Amino acid sequence: MRFRQVHLDFHTSEAIEEIGSHFSKQQFQEMLQLGHVDSITVFSKCHHGWAYHPSTANEMHPHLSFDLLGAQIEAAHEIGVKTPVYLSAGLDEKLARRHPEWLIRDPQEKLSWSPDFMTPGYHQFCMNTPYLDILAAQVREVVTRYDADGIFLDIVGVRECYCQSCVAEIRRRGFDPRDLEAMRTLWEETYFRYAKAMDEAVHAIKPGLPVFHNSGHVKRGRRDLAKLNTHLELESLPTGGWGYDHFPLSARYAQGLGMDVLGMTGKFHTSWGEFGGYKHPNALKYETALSLANGARISIGDQLHPTGLMDLATYTLIGEAFREVEAKEAWCADVTSIADVALLSAEAAGEPGTAGQQADTGAVRILLEGHYLFDVVDTESDLSSYSVVILPDVITIDEPLKTKLTAYLAQGGKILATGRSGLSPDGSRFELDFGATPHGAFVSNPSYFRPDFELPSLRNASFVIYADGQDIQLNSNGTQLGSRENSYFNRDLFTFCSHQHTPSNLQDAGPGMVEGPAGIYAAWNLFADYALKGSLPVKEILHYALDRLLERKTVRTNLPAQGVTTLQAQTDNNRWIHHLLYASPVRRGQNVEVIEDLPVLSDIAATVTVPAQVREVYLAPQRTPLPFRQENGSVHYTLPSWSCHQMVVLQF
16 A cells, blocks of 8 residues: 555536546646645545446546546556545435435434535435345446555444334344334445445446445444455544544554555545645645644545546645655564553443543543553453553453452553443442442532642642542552542532632542552543643643553653653564654644644654664654664654654664
8 A cells, every 4th residue: 555645536516518528648647746746536426326437337438538547547557656536425416316216314304414405515325225236237347447556435334224124124133223223223224335345336247446435434343344345444634523642542553453554635625525625734844744643544535626637735735745655665564563562442331422532532632742662452352562551431341351450460551540430330349349438329410620749840739630430439459649639619609609619629529530359440530631621730630540450651752741652563564663753733724733833842852662682773754863762661762853743763
């Protein structure tokens, strides 16, 4: 899989004429070369439903007079650029108006995506209808007629649907459509049947051709869904609704699945379909570097103008980022993550809702800002290489997970758990020994934590915690690390105080954080609290707990809080690559995070614990030797001034 891909959207209305009229092989090639692009996803079929080539399985766009897809493939291949081919699978607006009975419906018969046919927008198809056979024929046609380097199928996944095809099928099986579990089984089967049909449509003709089914998010904990793909493309446009927290969370999980991974961002200021929108070149430089640091290759989203003319400003912008990627590729291929900490994803452990999302997001932010080396794992992951496993906020312990974690603890591992994590599913007991006993949920909201340790940035105090939590009692084998205090009363009609909430009554209400044989337990949903409030005390409390459990961090650095550090091993080259990144997103407009300035950092030092003698340390891709000293199992070095992204190579 190539490092420098463009995803060239071409969702083009039938109301626009002269489609592809300005396409030029020479101009297409010049823009790809300007952009340092080595792979470009081109369109067979768009969300409007039209084909961009002669077709018997579909209909060519009414205002296209030639084989645009074939011309793009020929032009790209002529200069050594690969061409995966895109087909809109879940959306086909042309066909939606002809066969509305094939569309996804909710229990009230409302449509998916656009709510009706009087509102501009698309409508999503159910794959438990004759539409599946039509789509399979379209895919077969592309694979048969064109030299595609892969197939990208969009807007698919396990979908809730109550269309009449699904209702009839569930009744044929003897179930009631109001039986949610029966419907979930049907929805899962529908998606797997779709994936099998697409696999047969592709691989019966071209075995081994890459295929990816895009749902906008790779669900953690569903390896069966991930393995339906030959590789993963992690759609994560920071300004398009995903934010800058999503990609590290997604990538730190995906790399551990042993599949090739592309990180997908966009050139847009906001998101897909934004003609005339451009992000700052520094943002793309940072986002592409973030992919490399997480073991991923890169895809940048663009949208082709209806005339087929490639945009000079776009490929100049992309070229600034991809030029740097091209220089770095040798140190970023075939890498494996080195990590001290495993974050057991709440989503992967069966908490897919808002609470699980907040727990995962807050945990990743805490780990990034503390410069910990971490992987995101699921319940199938091998935990033996990690010093600490984090159970964020909402992970109750069933028997299989208890067995796994007990074995992990027996080999010397430690656990950091917060909130409901570590409890039995009914909340009556801890399934792991944290030296405490639970006694139900807090009544006080909010409550306060007074640590028995000093925070680095603040003198000791009663620190407000907004999140829910658990009342606990210390056992004889536990050590209290801080106490909980309640507010005088909860805010209510006749009992409220000041502008927000009632202060602490300054009375000890029991332990707030404890340490026992299994590790450390904090009584609040601290990771969700950090995701929602971003409180400095909460961050430093969690960093204290992690540092107490980690006997020795593999990497220590004085990067600023918004800096990111990862460590990747290139085993075949007998070297480690230490990635350091820094950019600070700012908020513009209405909830749009942008990166514009890339400040120069100086005097950034690092200490890396290594397993063997290091022969040399150098900067990549500059190949500049870096002075270092190795003592007591660690390598120490200080970087010269740098900005955005610097790789340090430790050659054994």
